[in-house]
Amino acid sequence: ETVLLSIYNHDSAIASAASRMTLVAVDRPCIEMGSRRTQELAAVAAARAAYIAGFEATSNLEAGRRYGVPTRGTSAHSFTLLHGTEREAFAAQIAALGEDTTLLVDTYDVIEAVKTGVELTQGRLGAVRLDSGDLVVMAKDVRALLDSLGAEHTKIIVTSDLDEWNIAALSGAPVDGYGVGTALVTGSGHPTCGFVYKLVARAASNAENAPLVSVAKRSTDKVSIGGRKFALRRLSALGVAEAEVIGLGAPPQHDHNDRSLLVQLVANGDVASEEPLEAARQRHLRCRAELPQDATKMSRGEPVIETIFVESNGDQSVNPYATSEAAGTR
Structure with a gap:
């Protein structure tokens, strides 16, 4: 009873949130990125539940190893801050992962970062990620900049505490995908489904194929239906x-x-x-x-x-x- 309810209540809450998010995202892919915002084992289970409910990939490598969930991710702000300049950070990431990588462009100045990323890849940059500010306005500005620089095929991925309502609000913005973390792994306001275990029948005797006897709770506010x-x-x-x-x-x-x-x-x-x-x-x-x-x-x-x-x-x-x-x- 305990382990089953633990699995059902957690995983179903995550899957329900993921289903709502992918529904409003329509054909734009969602990536699970919530491992830092939940318990370490729950993060792996959350990645699996989210994938079942429509998410395209996860940043959790253990979920990829254990369950075969596709993995995808970007760099962290700390990676950029570790280098002397943003250009050095981008060059290192591109050298390691190729031009199709996704660059995080809002550590310092978004516009300059986009220009640098496009220059380093000669317009073949895979994607940029926006993680702060007014995402609708920023996405429009970045899309216009990318197109003007000849990077029409570079995609825009947005993150920053997204939930299903934020995703719905971004439906008209030139966005190509969403990275969702905290809201997803906490059930987007519903961290548990509230499932309970109620025994509804027991065998009339220890005999094989004994008939079932219906049982049910009768306590106030917690009446169950037996059988x-x-x-x-x-x-x-x-x-x-x-x-x-x-x-x-x-x-x-x-x-x-x-x-x-x-x-x-x-x-x-x-x-x-x-x-x-x-x-x-x-x-x-x-x-x-x-x-x-x-x-x-x-x-x-x-x-x-x-x-x-x-x-x-x-x-x-x-x-x-x-x-x-x-x-x-x-």
């Missing part, structure tokens, strides 16, 4: 999610557009299925594509998709865990 659950997502004819249907004690009745949500991971203590990283990434994209347009709203609100509990006698309740008038019965 084995079977979950599916109900889709429209166009493949848009309409409801999540939970059968209590027995699978709910399917229609031809329903998709089962349960996957057996462990059987008799043995791992029953393992999903490769790329398969998980593609599954996230498919599942997110099923959501209705209202699910992409950034503001708080009632659940966009109903959760319908169907009891064995056919009675139904809608969003029974909701704390507002959205909950009801049928």
